[in-house]
Amino acid sequence: MTGPSRHPGERRDLGAVSDLELGRRAYRRRQAARSIGISLLSTVVFAVVIGVVLVNSPGWQVTRDTFFNPEYFRQALPAVWQGLLLNIRVLAVAVVGVAVVAVAIAGIRSLKGPVFFPLRFLAAAYTDLFRGMPFLIVLYLIGFGIPALGLTDQVIPVTLLGTIALVLTYSSYVAEVLRAGIEAVHPSQRLAARSLGLSHYASLRLVVLPQAVRKVTPALMNDFVSMQKDVGLISVLGAVDAVRAAQIQVAQTYNYTPYVVAGLLFVALSWPFIRLTDWLTARQQRREQIGGLV
Amino acid sequence: MTPVLQLRGIVKSFGSNHVLRGIDLDVSPHEVVVLIGASGSGKSTLLKTTNLLERIDDGQILLAGDDISDPRADVDAVRARIGVVFQHYNLFPHLTVLDNVTLALRRVHKLARQECQERGLALLGRIGLAGQARDYPDRLSGGQQQRVAIARAIAPDPELLLLDEITSALDPQLVGEVLDLVAELKQSGSTILMATHEIGFARRVADRIVFLKDGTICEQGPPSQLLDSPGRAETAEFLSRVLH
Numbered sequence: 001m002t003g004p005s006r007h008p009g010e011r012r013d014l015g016a017v018s019d020l021e022l023g024r025r026a027y028r029r030r031q032a033a034r035s036i037g038i039s040l041l042s043t044v045v046f047a048v049v050i051g052v053v054l055v056n057s058p059g060w061q062v063t064r065d066t067f068f069n070p071e072y073f074r075q076a077l078p079a080v081w082q083g084l085l086l087n088i089r090v091l092a093v094a095v096v097g098v099a100v101v102a103v104a105i106a107g108i109r110s111l112k113g114p115v116f117f118p119l120r121f122l123a124a125a126y127t128d129l130f131r132g133m134p135f136l137i138v139l140y141l142i143g144f145g146i147p148a149l150g151l152t153d154q155v156i157p158v159t160l161l162g163t164i165a166l167v168l169t170y171s172s173y174v175a176e177v178l179r180a181g182i183e184a185v186h187p188s189q190r191l192a193a194r195s196l197g198l199s200h201y202a203s204l205r206l207v208v209l210p211q212a213v214r215k216v217t218p219a220l221m222n223d224f225v226s227m228q229k230d231v232g233l234i235s236v237l238g239a240v241d242a243v244r245a246a247q248i249q250v251a252q253t254y255n256y257t258p259y260v261v262a263g264l265l266f267v268a269l270s271w272p273f274i275r276l277t278d279w280l281t282a283r284q285q286r287r288e289q290i291g292g293l294v
Numbered sequence: 295m296t297p298v299l300q301l302r303g304i305v306k307s308f309g310s311n312h313v314l315r316g317i318d319l320d321v322s323p324h325e326v327v328v329l330i331g332a333s334g335s336g337k338s339t340l341l342k343t344t345n346l347l348e349r350i351d352d353g354q355i356l357l358a359g360d361d362i363s364d365p366r367a368d369v370d371a372v373r374a375r376i377g378v379v380f381q382h383y384n385l386f387p388h389l390t391v392l393d394n395v396t397l398a399l400r401r402v403h404k405l406a407r408q409e410c411q412e413r414g415l416a417l418l419g420r421i422g423l424a425g426q427a428r429d430y431p432d433r434l435s436g437g438q439q440q441r442v443a444i445a446r447a448i449a450p451d452p453e454l455l456l457l458d459e460i461t462s463a464l465d466p467q468l469v470g471e472v473l474d475l476v477a478e479l480k481q482s483g484s485t486i487l488m489a490t491h492e493i494g495f496a497r498r499v500a501d502r503i504v505f506l507k508d509g510t511i512c513e514q515g516p517p518s519q520l521l522d523s524p525g526r527a528e529t530a531e532f533l534s535r536v537l538h
Contacts, residue, residue, distance in 0.1 A: 188380065188382060188384045189384060189386065191347060191380070191384065192378075192380065192384035192385075192386070193386075194347070194370075194373060195345055195347065195373055195376075195378040195380075196373065196374070196397065196398040196402060196446070196447075196450075197370050197371065197372075197373040197374025197375075197398060197402040197450075198370070198397075198398070198401060198402060199370050202401055202402075206397065206401060207386055210388045211386075211387065211388050214388060
């Protein structure tokens with residue numbers, strides 16, 4: 001077979017491939033191999049440079065013993081791991097809280113009509129306030145402010161206070177992301193939903209929100225990963241979480257390796273979610289779109 | 295017999311643009327009424343006001359004798375009695391073809407899941423798309439999507455079907471399959487009010503053609519009369535432009 005030309009009406013044998021296409025495939029294979037080779041080489045060079053600079057820096061010996069000491073690493077791991085379990089528990093509860101509050105706020109901010117002005121205004125004020133305020137300040141205000149009110153005789157657990165602070169801050173971020181998603185859904189979708197007799201609320205829940213969430217999944221997962229790290233800040237209220245556990249170890253040994261342990265555990269915690277996001281996004285694109293070469 | 299739809303003196307303006315200037319129109323049961331007219335003559339707006347997707351500035355709309363232009367009317371309940379098909383299909387991309395068709399049955403008419411599935415599949419079989427029930431709309435051609443949109447609109451057996459230039463966004467070779475489906479709906483006794491640019495099709499299915507010009511009904515009558523011997527100069531002029 002030499003080329004694609006043939007007599008009119010002649011049926012094409014789809015099992016055989018023309019030399020032209022075989023040539024193109026070989027070229028693409030060579031190009032791909034070349035790209036992989038270049039990126040491998042640059043990665044190795046980069047790693048070597050970093051390694052050489054680190055090892056040859058004047059304080060490397062001390063730094064290694066203080067931050068990457070295998071003995072202290074082993075010692076710190078169980079306590080920090082126990083602390084991380086607390087972080088995970090707080091996170092699990094806070095995520096549910098954030099989802100509920102954020103959807104409510106985003107829904108309120110998407111309400112049309114002058115009647116809803118006060119609600120919209122309150123929702124806007126909420127998101128403005130808690131997005132602007134540093135999370136650490138929110139933690140202090142909630143963590144020390146609410147107990148100061150003396151609403152109950154019992155001691156309010158610091159994990160609960162930390163969870164409330166997390167929900168307040170992150171629901172304002174997530175609400176804004178959701179609102180962007182809601183507004184990105186074409187109005188004709190809402191029109192079609194309403195024309196079927198679905199109520200405003202039902203249209204939002206069954207038609208608009210599912211599409212909105214799909215549009216902003218990467219941004220939502222990004223907020224989730226960010227939240228995963230910020231859970232570590234509840235240590236400032238005195239909760240013995242991973243960060244606090246590491247701090248206690250550091251105070252006892254004057255060795256900083258426990259912080260590295262905590263840092264690596266947080267990364268290990270977020271990594272599966274980061275990969276999951278990529279996988280979900282790719283799968284959804286395959287399912288709903290027939291992609292082109294872009 | 296009470297008309298399915300009675301429009302009385304419908305007025306609608308967008309700012310200083312008076313789109314509808316007093317429309318009176320009745321649609322009887324099992325009647326197919328086709329609106330024709332140039333772009334901007336008010337066809338689409340008339341359909342939207344009928345489904346309460348636009349609020350009228352004056353006049354009255356009666357659906358099977360009920361005043362649905364009354365602000366106390368339950369808008370969602372009214373819309374549940376009317377099926378609409380849009381120019382750009384507006385299928386829900388996150389739902390399968392079957393779920394698109396059964397959404398209103400499940401969530402508005404609250405039928406049992408089993409019954410919804412059966413009715414949806416039967417309907418998809420009728421429009422020749424039973425094999426695509428589990429696919430997402432993006433996988434379908436424009437003509438197939440529009441047929442699904444029609445199935446979605448007629449799934450709850452609406453009293454009235456509004457079709458808003460449903461073939462305008464389609465490739466010419468896909469128009470036929472959609473129009474054949476509409477002709478079949480007429481055979482099965484649906485009451486239809488539709489806007490279209492397809493004059494040939496209007497002749498085929500219409501019981502009555504209404505020619506709109508500048509927000510008023512310029513002329514109306516059976517297809518043979520209105521298309522072949524229009525009574526007014528404006529009608530003749532419009533027809534000569536669209537029929538070349």
